[in-house]
Amino acid sequence: MKTSPEKYTHIKGWGIDADPENDPTYPIKKRTDEEQAGYSWERPAQQPIDIEVLHSNERPNVSATFGTSTPPAGLSGAIRRFAFKYSESSYGHWVPLVLADRIDVVQGIMADLLKGTVPNIFAEMGWKADLKHNKKGLITKVIVTAVVTTAVIAWLSRKNEPKKSLLRG
Amino acid sequence: MLAMNFRGPFRVRADRDKPYPEIKHPDDAIIRVTRSCICGSDLHLYHGLVPDTRVGMTFGHEFTGIVEETGPGVQKLKVGDHVIVPFNIACGTCAFCNQQLYGNCHESNPSATAVGGIFGYSHTAGGYDGGQAEYVRVPYADVGPVVIPEGMDLDDAVLLTDVTPTGYQAAEMGGIQQGDTVVVFGAGPIGCMAAKCAWLFGAGRVIVIDHLEYRLEFVREYAQCEAYNFKSMDDPVVFLKKATDWLGADVCIDAVGCEAEGSKLQTLVGRKLPLTGGSATALHWAINSVKKGGIVSIVGVYGPLDSLVPIGNVVNKGLTIRANQASVKRLLPKLIDHVMAGRLNPKGLVTHRIPLEEVSDAYHIFSKKLDGCIKPILIPPAARA
Structure with missing residues (x-):
């Protein structure tokens, strides 16, 4: 930002070595001679805010445009609202958002089921491509899944057995 | 319409019931997508690494398309124009756009001040649906999009949206x-x-x-x-x-x-x-x-x-x-010249051209680096006709 040298007459040597050519921010910050004093530009028209928009607390407003994909909803939405009480500089912002994303996955499956759609998770994960390009990987995945599933079922069954015998006793 | 639908980490699918996008702002345009890439950075979303990536969102920030509809404020772009759409959404008037920092616009993302709006890149980048779909809403249509020069290959054009400028x-x-x-x-x-x-x-x-x-x-x-x-x-x-x-x-x-x-x-x-x-x-x-x-x-x-x-x-x-995120709009004139003169060959990176309907397989192939994949392009049904 331009400034007037008169303001600094009380500081001996102020600006004496200033070198506008020594600008390591080019081509990042300063590419043009445009000067901008703070948040003073003529803003574009505001997109009507007709959905819930969570905006960063590091800005005073909603940007002139915003995306309307997937507004916050359900439990994940409540967590996202909580997250936006904290700044982008805070773990209190990002960690709840990651948690909300994981909860959103469960909400997504429930929404599919409520619509009468059973999500084909294997197809969504692109396992068909493995059949064509990665048979070995697919076989490994199937075997690992089968072994883990069997182990879990066996473990659960074993845990139930003593309870049954206890009841009989 | 047909669109990619994120269902959670490692799970995406192509659904046919996504509502058509609407003009939400006077400077918006609706674009019919002709090419859309999967970017390496889309894999960060796909792998669940970007916070505030919501289930139901459509990804895709590298796309070309034909202008179908324009808002009342759009002056330069015309219906029927076939355009390259930069991945970053830029208003063209804020302090940062004035410094040609089009990847750092302050009027396109309410959710985070550290990053400008990006198509289909989580709510952290503005919550916009992206171009891995048949149609997409493009804000500030007079600022970012550039008409594809005559004679330019469409695969070259779509790689000018991100890969080449970045x-x-x-x-x-x-x-x-x-x-x-x-x-x-x-x-x-x-x-x-x-x-x-x-x-x-x-x-x-x-x-x-x-x-x-x-x-x-x-x-x-x-x-x-x-x-x-x-x-x-x-x-x-x-x-x-x-x-x-x-x-x-x-x-x-x-x-x-x-x-x-x-x-x-x-x-x-x-x-x-x-x-x-x-x-x-x-x-x-x-x-x-x-x-x-x-x-x-x-x-x-x-x-x-x-x-x-x-x-x-x-x-x-x-x-x-x-x-920085690339300032695509700033670089496009120079890069179009490099491509037209044969100094750069973006389409040489493309190894896979996959129908949009097979988006689940496309993500998996790219994520797992199967079949020698370098760069996959998704092609919507109408663009294959």
């Missing part, structure tokens, strides 16, 4: 001087393009580091450079010091970002748990491999949390770090 800006931010040795970490599409562009700035030697042999073979031919596999080295930093007369490279470019391989610790805390902004192995190596007083240019994408980097070495070596 690779070019990686080299530009390196401040490459004639004869400089430039090391590029990552032989993905961006790394390949950065290596190719380094020559345009007068590099004397270009070295690419990766761990996938098929990509190293590819980049050697694509960018006429040296390429080495870090898995065959004891320590890539020592290797690079030896290769550069024991002083280090003049410029190092991180074209990998948050999913870098090569360090168990970084992989654990950055990708598996994840407790940091990603696995910063490539950046760590870049800082340690560059010459004292050198420049590290970062275009790899990282999450918003802290990352493990040797910042003490940055101080002690007197390094300059330059990083």
